[in-house]
Amino acid sequence: MSLVYRPARADDLATTDALVVACINELTLRHGFGPMAKASPPNFQLFSLKDDPDGLWVAESGGDLLGFAWSWVCGDIWFLAQLFVDPARQGQGIGNELLGRTMDHARKTGATHKALITFTFNRVSQGLYIRHGLFPKMPIYLLNAARERVTQALPEPPFFAIPIDNSAATMGKLVEIDTRAIGVSREKHHRYLLTDPTNKGVLLYAGIDAVGYCYIGSNGHIGPLAVTRPDVLRDVFATSLKLAADGAAETVSAFLPGTCHSVLSLAVNQGMRITFPMLLMASPGYGDWTQYLPRNPGFM
Ligand SMILES: CC(C)(COP(=O)(O)OP(=O)(O)OC[C@H]1O[C@@H](n2cnc3c(N)ncnc32)[C@H](O)[C@@H]1OP(=O)(O)O)[C@@H](O)C(=O)NCCC(=O)NCCS
Numbered sequence: 001m002s003l004v005y006r007p008a009r010a011d012d013l014a015t016t017d018a019l020v021v022a023c024i025n026e027l028t029l030r031h032g033f034g035p036m037a038k039a040s041p042p043n044f045q046l047f048s049l050k051d052d053p054d055g056l057w058v059a060e061s062g063g064d065l066l067g068f069a070w071s072w073v074c075g076d077i078w079f080l081a082q083l084f085v086d087p088a089r090q091g092q093g094i095g096n097e098l099l100g101r102t103m104d105h106a107r108k109t110g111a112t113h114k115a116l117i118t119f120t121f122n123r124v125s126q127g128l129y130i131r132h133g134l135f136p137k138m139p140i141y142l143l144n145a146a147r148e149r150v151t152q153a154l155p156e157p158p159f160f161a162i163p164i165d166n167s168a169a170t171m172g173k174l175v176e177i178d179t180r181a182i183g184v185s186r187e188k189h190h191r192y193l194l195t196d197p198t199n200k201g202v203l204l205y206a207g208i209d210a211v212g213y214c215y216i217g218s219n220g221h222i223g224p225l226a227v228t229r230p231d232v233l234r235d236v237f238a239t240s241l242k243l244a245a246d247g248a249a250e251t252v253s254a255f256l257p258g259t260c261h262s263v264l265s266l267a268v269n270q271g272m273r274i275t276f277p278m279l280l281m282a283s284p285g286y287g288d289w290t291q292y293l294p295r296n297p298g299f300m
Contacts, residue, residue, distance in 0.1 A: 001062040005097055008056035008068065010049060013042035016058065016068040016084075023084040028276070031121045036276060044299060047192045048072045048081070054108060057101045059085070059094050069098035070298075071105050075184030077286075078111035081298040083125070095128055103132060113183075113286035117255075117297035120277040129281045137287035140294065141264070142276040144253035147220060147245045149271035157239035159211060164201035166194055173203055173210045181226035181291035189299070202243065204236050214240040215295065220249030223295035230290040234262035237293070241270065255296065257289045 008016065017039060024037035049056050052073060059067035067085040071078055080102060085094045106114055114134055118125045126136065164170055175185040193199055193215060201215040212227035214236065222240045227233050237254075244252040252272070256264050257280065278297060280287050294300045 003059060003061045003066070003094070005057060005059050005101060007053055008049065008058045008070070010046060012058055012065060012068075013045045013049070015065050016070075016082075017042045017045070019065055019068055019086060020082055020084045023087060026087045027119060027122060031119075033121075033276060043196065044081075044192065045070060051188060052105075052109075054105045055102060057098050059098055067094045067098050069102045071102040073105070073109045073111055074186050074189065076110070076112040077182070077184050078106035078109065078114045079300050080114070080116035081300075083116075090124070095124075096131075099128065099132055113283055115280060115282040115287055115300070117278050117280055117294065117300070120279045126279070126281065133283060134281045135284065137280045137282045138289075139258040140255050140278040140280055141258070141274045142253060142255050142278060143267050143272040143274055144220075144251050145270065145272040147247075147250055147252055150241050150252045151245045152271070154242060154245075154270060155235075155238050157242045158235050159204040159206055159239045161202035161204055161239065161243060164190065164194065164203060164213065166191060170203065174213060177210065177213055177226050177228055180228050182289070204239055206232070212236040214243070214293075216240065216244045216247060218247065218249060220244050220247060220252045221295075222252065222254040223293050224299065225254075225293040227291045233260060233291060234266055237263040237266060241266075255294045257293065259288060259290050260293065263293070 021037040021039050025035040028036040055071040057069045058065050066089045068082060070082045071080045083095060083099055117140055171187055174190050175187050178186045193201055198218045199215050203210045204212045211232045214222060214225035216222055222244050225240055227236050256267055
């Protein structure tokens with residue numbers, strides 16, 4: 001059966017989500033971590049497809065989808081949200097072909113920086129990315145803990161929270177925070193997050209100054225979180241831990257970059273434990289995150 005690489009369509013995206021979940025769990029189980037992923041509606045994929053269809057590709061054979069690649073661009077940053085190949089067809093060059101197509105997406109948009117988050121324990125993905133000029137930059141740990149444990153002796157959060165809305169004033173603040181934290185505006189992604197009923201975003205204020213923002217999922221997950229200065233990161237994270245622990249979810253979780261020492265220390269001291277070690281890979285010169293906690297490996 002011949003193998004075809006073609007742009008993804010909206011009606012592929014439920015199938016590609018099932019493929020991605022199966023690939024992730026095959027990988028994490030094989031490495032002794034247990035299952036990591038659960039199926040979810042492909043809302044962000046659909047958003048990206050409508051926003052910029054050049055970033056989403058499938059490998060298809062005889063009507064079966066064997067692989068999926070998805071990248072998005074904000075300003076001069078290209079981010080590889082997903083690259084997955086059916087476990088039964090891995091090691092046959094499909095991932096390399098799909099990655100080549102999303103790299104063309106980066107070239108077309110003129111992105112200067114490229115980045116992605118992969119599994120520290122996947123040698124294949126890392127070797128493949130190095131072939132394409134993306135290098136290991138820093139670990140990113142997924143940590144979690146029971147909600148009651150996190151709040152024990154939690155320092156009183158010094159910032160107050162105001163819900164994110166879609167007003168021009170709020171968007172202006174978010175653009176400024178992101179530009180300081182990661183170098184680009186992600187206004188379109190904030191507008192996307194506003195449509196997600198399972199997430200609540202807040203701007204965090206010290207007096208009249210917005211020093212950062214964070215999103216808290218109904219499942220207790222924190223992120224994305226960004227701040228205007230590295231020295232407020234710990235207190236913004238402490239505030240987000242309190243907000244997450246005040247919710248109904250039984251656990252609190254977050255992705256914490258290895259460069260964000262103050263939040264790693266706070267998280268571990270509050271009883272959070274490393275569940276999955278991930279890795280930021282990037283083009284040379286990008287990825288010194290000291291003001292940003294990603295939401296997950298797809299959203300960044
Ligand atoms: C990662 C993945 C997408 C790659 O797709 P694939 O079709 O299996 O990969 P390909 O056959 O195109 O390329 C594999 C390449 O990886 C590199 N590679 C493999 N093992 C390697 C190792 N131990 N060290 C260094 N490089 C290695 C080689 O360059 C190899 O190409 P070669 O066989 O021609 O030498 C796929 O294996 C997968 O879905 N894995 C599980 C999910 C995952 O981790 N996805 C990435 C998420 S960011």
